[in-house]
Amino acid sequence: xxxxxxxxxxxxxxxxxxxxxVTSYGAIAxxxxxxxxxxxxxxxxxxxxxxxxxxxxxxxxxxxxxLSGKAHFGGNRMQELLEKEGIEVENDKVKxxxxxxWDPEVLTP
DNA sequence: GTGGTGACGACAC
DNA sequence: GGTGTCGCCACCA
Numbered sequence: 373x374x375x376x377x378x379x380x381x382x383x384x385x386x387x388x389x390x391x392x393x394v395t396s397y398g399a400i401a402x403x404x405x406x407x408x409x410x411x412x413x414x415x416x417x418x419x420x421x422x423x424x425x426x427x428x429x430x431x432x433x434x435x436x437x438x439l440s441g442k443a444h445f446g447g448n449r450m451q452e453l454l455e456k457e458g459i460e461v462e463n464d465k466v467k468x469x470x471x472x473x474w475d476p477e478v479l480t481p
Numbered sequence: 482g483t484g485g486t487g488a489c490g491a492c493a494c
Numbered sequence: 495g496g497t498g499t500c501g502c503c504a505c506c507a
Contacts, residue, residue, distance in 0.1 A: 378503075397489050401502085407490070408502045414488035415504065434489060441488035 378404055382416035385476050389431045392457045393474035394466055396435050403476040410435075417441065430454055437469030 381404050389395055397410040406412075413432070420429040421444075430453040434440040442450040442464055451461045460467040 398491090401489080406502065408500095409504095410489035410502080411487060412489095412503050417488060418505095420488095429488075432488080435491095439488095444488055 378406075378409070378412060379416045379419070382413050383419070383425065383427055386417065386427045386429065386432060388476070388479060389428060389474055392459060392472070394431045394433055394437070394454070394459060394469065394472050395474045395476065396433060396437075398435050399473075399475055400432070414441065418444070428453075431457075433466055433469070437466040437473075439464045439466070 382400055385400055385403065386395075397413040398407060400413045401407050401410040404413075417427065417429040417432060419425050420427040429441060430439075430445065430450040432441070439450050439454075439461065442448065445453075451464065454461050454466065459472055466472060
């Protein structure tokens with residue numbers, strides 16, 4: 373059963389992101405134990421293109437709150453989804469990002 | 482087996 | 495304060 377550790381942890385974590393909340397690659401990477409591995413987080417989310425992965429990757433943005441992966445969603449799909457959740461997006465960036473930011477360490481006991 | 486790349490982050494200058 | 499460079503680990507050619 374998916375013992376891929378790093379990748380699998382990313383999937384599980386992203387799925388745990390609450391509605392109307394966002395997180396950053398660095399936060400996930402840091403939670404996994406390697407803050408510098410933020411690139412791997414993006415690569416892991418790359419699997420979100422697979423139907424089996426019900427991952428709200430649109431809730432994951434970079435440290436600046438910018439929708440860095442928007443282009444991979446195929447247009448403004450990412451922004452549409454975020455706005456649909458009540459998240460205000462402007463200039464491809466999440467407004468009040470720090471307020472909407474969800475830290476995985478907060479949820480974990 | 483090696484090299485290059487990648488949805489980022491932090492540090493140096 | 496902005497730009498440039500390195501680092502991180504996994505996948506593809």
